[in-house]
Amino acid sequence: MWLQRLSRKKEAESTDLLSTNLKRCLTSFDVTLLGIGHMLGSGIYVVSPTTAKDVTGPAIIVSYLIAGVASLLAALAYADFGVRYPRSGSAYSYIYFSLGEFWAFYVGWNVVLENVLSTAACARACSAYIDSLTGYTIANSIELVFGKLPGGFWSETPDLLAFVILIGFVVFMTFGMRATSGLNNTLVCLNMIILGIVVAVGAYYADFGNWKYKPENPNFNASAQVNFVNGFLPYGWSGVFRASASCFFAYVGFDAIAAAGEEALNPQKSLPIATLSSMLIVTTVYVLVSGVMTLMIYFADISKTSGLPEAFAYHGAYWAQYIVSVGAIAGMSTVIMATVFAMARVCYAMADDGLLHEAFAIVQPRSQIPIVSMYFFGLLAAIIAMLLDIETIIEMLSIGTLMAYLLVACALLVSKYTPPEQTIDLQLESATAFPKVSDSPKLSQVIPRGGSLYKVARKPASNGHILKSHFAFVSKFLPQDYSQRFLVIVLLCVLVLSTVVACLMIQVTATSWAAIGWVAMALSLCTIVLCTFLLFAHELPENKSSAGHQYNMPLVPFLPVCSIVINTGLMMTLEIWTWLRLVAWVALGLLIYFSHGIRHSKLNHRS
Structure with missing residues (x-):
């Protein structure tokens, strides 16, 4: 009985797939820019400086290529599911239709964690760039008032600016998806123009000598690195592959495309176009910008918090430093909006299915957005952004995304190679009566139709499991x-x-x-x-x-x-600590599922 409840699947009724409480208003162009906005910012302005300095060196471009190829494979599977099941839950909904309820909750819960952490990381990065334009006056003032936090995984000082930025965007998004999409499109175009300037000007200052080992540089000692290969691979191939997992953080934006399934005007057309085009554009930009950054300045001298502006300042191009900061703020803003968008839609989908509390499925009547989900998890992300160190946040990010990609690929194969079930409707005089059927159906439901009771029996297609x-x-x-x-x-x-x-x-x-x-x-x-x-x-x-x-x-x-x-x-x-943090989050999720979700699932009412 318990196993059946854990493995029960949603039925894909064609009449229900396109029905939604949300407002369909997004074109293919809007959905594409939503995906680009979600991806084009976090990788360049958050992941690249930290990863290039401490994990890969100039070989970060190889890490982005590996992560890009792996993400593209996952994106193709997402697009396939998105055409068949255009629902707002993204990976959660796809797995609910194919693998069953338990794995759907597991993936959905992890996707929520990823989105919360991604939003927090981007808010901190946006705060750091704004603070750098003021000469770090904001951070110094906060430290004078509140002092320093204990250290470890905590931030040195409470990042109140990150908290205010995140809450401000959540409040703005209350006005509806059209307003959010309009601002997102404007900021994405601005960010793309500025990144084009970064690549052009950065190529002018490029020095291939920065891809060679510099023994005189005090910030990196090759003898202390057991995996050292050369100046391009200072941390060896192990660093490249380890960074590839972290670089997945930069590509999670196509999940926002999948989450837009219920708000796209034509999801069957928009989702594949937006997924493929945004992935190709973003991968190209990541490789170009990260390559230019490591050519402008030696990897060991890169600033973790403001890598590109400091690289231009190193060459005295202070005007470019300010332009990059504007682009970073625009890029971080689009990531914050797109991540909050995806996070709220996944929570809404889980609550709408009964797996989370029904309050998270409340939709604001005028703007038709899931307002409770957006405010609750937006506030949680704002608190994390204010208190935790950005490196701690980034370390926790990739594992949930990789798990979702893995299970979506498995779900695709299961759905592709599971023969369709035949349905037999048998009119009954009572819900307990069930006549003998020679086809021996394994699953059944009792449903009312026009005053009569029907038992819906499902059996595998004949010879569907026979091997060639x-x-x-x-x-x-x-x-x-x-x-x-x-x-x-x-x-x-x-x-x-x-x-x-x-x-x-x-x-x-x-x-x-x-x-x-x-x-x-x-x-x-x-x-x-x-x-x-x-x-x-x-x-x-x-x-x-x-x-x-x-x-x-x-x-x-x-x-x-x-x-x-x-x-x-x-x-x-x-790292092992990343797995332990995942275990803690999953344990909390399982507590919620077995205490609430499994009993309040809408599939209970259909059984």
């Missing part, structure tokens, strides 16, 4: 009543576990060349499992009902499997 001839022998080793869905889920679990084992073996042995044989064995194991899965999945009959839409993810199952392997591998590069 090349793998027919596998059936001998499986239970008689196995389903194709069961096979796909088991194979996905094996694939993820093999990738985890391979990554752990590589991490344990990579520091010793004597253990290169173990590394080769780990990679071989992962490759064999990967190829076997691809061959096996290719032999499975595909669910034809998932085709016929305006967009379908290409090269299935190859691209989703690559996405799973990459995301799993990047998750294994994260």
